[in-house]
Amino acid sequence: MEFPERVYTEKEVKTARELVNKGYKHNLTVEGSLKFKQKVNQALELTKTAGYYDSLRTYIRKIIEIDGLTQLRETEAAIWANKFAVENPVDAASLLIQKVNHMKEYLEGELYYGGNAEKRSVEKRMQFLEVLKSKSQDESVKEECARLLQMWEDSSLAY
Secondary structure (H helix, E strand, O other): OOOOOOOOOHHHHHHHHHHHHOOOOOOOEEEOOHHHHHHHHHHHHHHHHHOOHHHHHHHOOEEEEOOOOOEEEHHHOEEEEOOOOOOOHHHHHHHHHHHHHHHHHHHOOOOOOOHHHHHHHHHHHHHHHHHHHHHOOOHHHHHHHHHHHHHHHHHHHOO
């Protein structure tokens, strides 16, 4: 069984879900400018450090540079990202994990957008930052994780 080219119809989603449940991993590709690819690769290294890279490859097939708004394209199992979204590798890595959670919920048939879904995804993003902070040997990465966690904590208090 091959992963569907698109993940849109009920049958395509079911096939994708079955493959993921059997341990399928995408051969993740990054498309865009050299600088974009370098920044994304830095973020991917951080997902490896934190132990999240296999999860990313389970749900995401491609990361593509675009000029518009950064978004998950569920039907393509792809993340469309602009250059600003990947400028900070630590933040970019946490964004990728947030999008992984959206894609996972999409395949599982859960409501993957809206208030509660967004809250769950931000929690996954913060969880990733905590794990990265504890596993990284790089002090600047640890400091950036702490800064981002504080920012997320402060913004969640506003609700």
